[in-house]
Amino acid sequence: PWATMQAAETLSILEQEDVRTKAASLGEIMMGELREFQKASKLVGDVRGRGLMIGIELVKDKKTKAYATEETLEVMEEAR
Secondary structure, X not given: OHHHHHHHHHHHHHHHOOHHHHHHHHHHHHHHHHHHHXXXXXXXXXXXXXXXXXXXXXXXXXXOOEEOXXXXXXXXXXHO
C-alpha cells in the first residue's frame, strides 16, 4: 500500500506540474540547438530523441559514420 500511495502521489505531482508538456517544449529547444551544433561540429554525426531523452552520436567521419570511440569516452569522462 505504501509504494502504491507514493506512486499515486508522484503521478499527481507530474500531472499538476505538467511535466510532459514542459519536457516536450524544452526538448524541442534542445534538439534545435544540438542540430545547429551538429552542423558546426566535426564530431557530432547524429542527434535524435524525444522530449528531453536525447542521444548524440559521435563519429570520426560524418560520411563513413565510423564510431568515435575514444572521443566518446573522453566526453563521458568529462561529463562525469
